[in-house]
Amino acid sequence: MNPKRRSKTYLSEAQKKIIKQAYSESYFGARLLRHHIKKRYTQNIPQNKIHEYLLEVEIAKPDPKKQKKSKRCRYEREHSLSLIHADWLEYEGKQVISNEDDASRKILSIGEFDNATTDNAIEVLKVAEQEAEEFNGLIQSINMDRGSQFYPNKRDKNGEADSVFQDYYLKTRGIIHIPSRRNNPQTNGKVERWFQEYIKHRNKFKSANEFKDWYNDRIPTAL
Numbered sequence: 001m002n003p004k005r006r007s008k009t010y011l012s013e014a015q016k017k018i019i020k021q022a023y024s025e026s027y028f029g030a031r032l033l034r035h036h037i038k039k040r041y042t043q044n045i046p047q048n049k050i051h052e053y054l055l056e057v058e059i060a061k062p063d064p065k066k067q068k069k070s071k072r073c074r075y076e077r078e079h080s081l082s083l084i085h086a087d088w089l090e091y092e093g094k095q096v097i098s099n100e101d102d103a104s105r106k107i108l109s110i111g112e113f114d115n116a117t118t119d120n121a122i123e124v125l126k127v128a129e130q131e132a133e134e135f136n137g138l139i140q141s142i143n144m145d146r147g148s149q150f151y152p153n154k155r156d157k158n159g160e161a162d163s164v165f166q167d168y169y170l171k172t173r174g175i176i177h178i179p180s181r182r183n184n185p186q187t188n189g190k191v192e193r194w195f196q197e198y199i200k201h202r203n204k205f206k207s208a209n210e211f212k213d214w215y216n217d218r219i220p221t222a223l
Contacts, residue, residue, distance in 0.1 A: 011049055018043055019053050027201050030054060032218070080104045081137045083178070084128065085191040086144045088116045091199060096208070097121055098198075099128035099142075100191045106216050107194065108132065110208045118149045118165050129173070141176035150179070 011019075022028075022037045030051035037043050037050075054060035083102040088095055095116040099108045108128035113120045125142075132139050144150045150165050166177050197215060205211040 009049075011045070011053055015043065015045055015049075016053060019045065019050055020057070023054070023059060026218075027204065028218070029060065080106075080135075081132050082140050084108065084139050084142045086121070086125070086142055086150075087191045087195075088121075088147060088149065089195045089198065090116075091202070095120070096195075096198065097124050098191060098194060098212075099125060100194055102143075102190060105190065105194075107212045110212045112208050116147075116149055121149050121165060122169050125169070139173075139175055141178055142170070143178040143180060145180045150177075 018037060018041050019033065022033055022040065025040075026033065026036050028036055030047050033050050033054075034045060034047045037045055051060060055062065080101050080103045085100045085102060086097060088097050090096075094112045095114065096110070096112050097116070097120065098110045100106070101108060108131045109124045111120060111124035111127075129139055150163070170177050194215075198211070201214075202208075202211050205214060
């Protein structure tokens, strides 16, 4: 035993109460919850202590994926609206699509539908474009997977194919289409990560847009 080593400290009941109250206000994980507590309650509770307590009360769950260091190099655009990520998620019988800005991590638009169709994808993209125009900006490019709603998977003998989303809508709007590599969901990993938050917290809000507003007001962990 090292006599110079600091003895282990434990959370007081008052600190546990603050953590539970702060979580009910923000739904943050330990990292952001620490900053929320410092700002709102002027308490400096270590992140590891907060995480241990969240695990203890089964608010947080161990994530084996986070124990392994990623070998991938994360890319980020410097300017907002230079790249948008879009994808579909099936959740509780609904098809969900969002458009997320790569640089700021803001969700520009979100839609919940009975079916994942090209028309619905265009409808939600139009809302994202309106959001960008309010800030005097234009969406320059969009990254999505090779789903049939976005990308023509069937081509003729000459290797040509028409896609309403890619060849009609995006081209008429001057938006560059950047399809993800096949069998490589990490290409669109930012929106995949957003889906985790959607699944975890959507049921706490009355509407998709209410959830979007809450999400956009959060502190982006990656930034």
